[in-house]
Amino acid sequence: MDTPDPDAVPARLAALPSWLITQTALRAGRLVSDGLAAVDARGYHFRLLATLDEFGPASQATLGRRSGIHVSDVVAALNELAERDLVERAPDPADRRRNVVTVTPAGRRQLRRLEKQLAAVQDELLAPLSPAERDQLTGLLARVLTHHTRRSG
Amino acid sequence: MDTPDPDAVPARLAALPSWLITQTALRAGRLVSDGLAAVDARGYHFRLLATLDEFGPASQATLGRRSGIHVSDVVAALNELAERDLVERAPDPADRRRNVVTVTPAGRRQLRRLEKQLAAVQDELLAPLSPAERDQLTGLLARVLTHHTRRSG
């Protein structure tokens, strides 16, 4: 092979902010997935339950808009949640195109569990950073994010 | 729907570091994908070309280890690169299990193009941050990343 190096990281990649971000996101995603899988859930489930709990019952369309989940994916995730009786889907009497989605008590309990898991995940993810540094990081990310959501999608 | 709000972001999500990171990564990924697509490439292509250019010819296995790409995906990406004559795959005379992968001059030219695109992407991605803040962000991410790669995978 030319360079007797087993698995060194190319400097060109390691220096790229986009690489750092996506790699960190990959790590974060794994931790989140594993944490949620431990309570039989995945990302979409938490996002939907949290959205419902925070804003109350809603149609699938507005649910999708608020949680940032594509409408077609809302359908599938809601099916999974309804199967577990964490959520209830009823036709809206006021508008027969809509379904009104509501969290059940069991859903709320599950949400608490998910939140607990996620809190632990955050701590594991940011373990090497001090509280001040964690705030720094989230602050910087939030600024980048709002910049890109305010003006392009 | 209970709350007359069109598409508000649930606070529970917005406050979650893992959410901020994955969302930012999503944005970054889109910018990268679009930038690379503009020169008929995708992420794997850049990663492979950069790895080859930095460490020289290598087998597909070590290539995968260095670039962090699964071996089976290396095969596919290498096919695409070879199709465009950006890379050459030759059997290793010293070990007939191996292929020796080499960048062609055209591949090197393409790599320059990709780097240019990616540099522009970094700038667009971090637009709202000052140079000092960009360093802060990359520094924090690097620390998180090395922490999680040094001791768990």
Place this chain on the structure above:
DNA sequence: CCCCTAACGTTCGCCGCACCAACGTAACGC
């Protein structure tokens, strides 16, 4: 020397997340 093990390349298939296209139904504006 032969056999077992390990590494290599390749194919096929899966997951998660995000997205698009199409379609039937239903509401709403004119």
Place this chain on the structure above:
DNA sequence: GCGTTACGTTGGTGCGGCGAACGTTAGGGG
């Protein structure tokens, strides 16, 4: 009434990342 728009659903696409299996080839141990 009729066109437009919104809604829910199905099915399919793409990308990044993984795992399983298989044939081939190298190498080490008995």
